[in-house]
Amino acid sequence: MKPELIQKALDAGLYEYGHHARPLAQKWEPFLEGRPVKRLVVAYDNADYTFASQPLFTEEKALLLSGIRAVQEAFDAEGVEIFLPEKMQGLADGFGYPVRYGKVDVRELGEGDLLHHPETLANIARVQAGQGPMLYAQVAQGGTEKTVCLPLESTVGGFIQAAGMAIEEGTVVAGGWFGRMLTPAQLSQPLYGLANCRIELFPQGFCPVSFAQEGSAHAAAESCGHCTFCREGNYQISRFLKNAVTGHGTEEDIPWLHTLSEAVGEESVCSLGQESVRFLREALVSESKSFDAHIRGKRCDKDVCQAFTDYAVDGSLCVGCDKCRSVCEAGAIEDGPGFIHRIDVFECVKCGKCAAACPEKAIYRVRVGRLIGPTKATKVGRFRTSRKRY
Ligand code: SF4
Ligand code: SF4
Ligand code: SF4
Known part of the structure; x- marks a missing residue:
């Protein structure tokens, strides 16, 4: 074991990246107390569908490899294995380590497996080289997406600015893989700690019911099917929410959404199932009026659906x-x-x-039915109305 390498990372206060975010000091504790590391597992969280840190496998490959080697040597790990999502097929083929593509089966991981996200390993390498930790994030607005890499402590607003996008009035920002609504005050807080890797801007309006519906449909499609609640629960949630945003919801759906989202969050074994309902569970409470408007009132109170x-x-x-x-x-x-x-x-x-x-x-x-504008051909500047957009 090379304690000086480990000490540097601990002194820098590094955190594990992602769903299992916690200080490395805590994560490494059992191994520092003597548990041998059989395998260093390099893997994305199953919930991560943005792959914002993909440059670590291309232009920053040397940095990532140096982090992998540093941790392998520091803990005398017997072997290294890389797990990558199918969408990253081929990206780690030249790394010199066995690579598996697809979801990580967390049931396969044993006590001797030390699991690290590529972002964590890259930051360990940066700290070893005397640099500060960084964070990759994707900023999306409409059909445009940009990936930026900034110092770890950078604010949400800083990432948006670095991506060349602006927060206009009425924009709502949701961060994280399956989203989290951020208040205006949170824009000046570090992205890390609030959410990981993705910020979305909705200048045309944001509907929490529609956002939750898209998230649950994505989770239902991505679920590997091992956990009943992730597989069936997300499918049912997606169906209830689809009904809500198309005007077919019924009053009984609301208690079902509470029950199912809680069960999926509690009973799923990996980050995909657990993260998939995080937004919905928060929104069912904080945005309950929106759910009522869609399901009972048959209207989208945000004028989005x-x-x-x-x-x-x-x-x-x-x-x-x-x-x-x-x-x-x-x-x-x-x-x-x-x-x-x-x-x-x-x-x-x-x-x-x-x-x-x-x-x-x-x-x-x-x-629907509340258009404002002329009803017949009218020259520009000739239309007057007292009705306002709402
Ligand atoms: S939570 Fe979902 S994706 Fe994860 S193991 Fe269970 S079924 Fe598979
Ligand atoms: S008028 Fe309707 S169909 Fe045509 S571009 Fe606009 S939204 Fe699309
Ligand atoms: S014709 Fe009018 S509505 Fe259409 S793009 Fe130009 S300003 Fe916009």
Whole structure:
């Protein structure tokens, strides 16, 4: 064992990255007390579907390899094995260690396995080289995603700024793999500790019910099926939430969502099942009005869910530039240059491309039946209304 290598990492106060975040001092305790390390396991959390730290397997490969070697030597580990998600197929083939692609079966891990996330190993290597720890994160907005790597203590706002994105009024930020709503005050706190690896911006509005539905559908599709609650529970949750966002929810669904999400969180053995319901469990309490609005009121109180909203042009903002019409593949936008454009809600497939293309931010979502705009061809600047967006 090489205590000086270990001491450096402990002195730097390094943490294990990811779902099992805790100080390395705590994680290493049994091994420092004499338990032999049979295998150093390098693995992503099963819940991590963003792979923000993927550059560690490409341009920063030397750094990661140095971290692996340092820990292997420090603990006299007999062997090293790398587990990578299938989406990273081939990336560690030249590393000189056995690699397995797919989910980590946590039941296979034994007492002599020391498990580290690649981000943790990279930071151990950085600290050995006299540098500070760093953190990779993905920042997403609409269809754009950017990966940035900043010092570990960087704030949520710092990551957003480094990605070249801005927080506009009304934007909600959710961090982590399956999301967590962040308050404005949390934007000036370090990302690490609040959530890992992913920040999402929703300048067009954020609906917690729809976000939870997407997360549960993803978890149901990704579940390896070993745990009944992760497999069946996420499928059932996804079905209840799909009903909620399409106007088919029933009152009994709410207690079921509480019961199932608790069971999935408690009974799942790996990070995928445990993380998959974290957002839902928080949102069922903090955003209970939104769940009620969808299920009992048959409306999306955030004007996001497609079933309850239409795309509309704000007649007072449209400058008749025609950009929206040129991107609409459904041919749902009426009137030409110089005229206030109008959307035919019966032709519109609600793809949102026009809203993204409009330079005036004149296209928005509105509750079904409450459009504001002219009903016949009207020249730009000739439309007046007292109705406001809400
Ligand atoms: S929690 Fe889900 S993904 Fe993890 S082992 Fe159980 S079934 Fe598989
Ligand atoms: S949402 Fe899509 S289909 Fe509807 S008007 Fe806009 S571009 Fe066309
Ligand atoms: S892109 Fe926006 S401003 Fe231009 S015509 Fe369409 S709605 Fe009007």
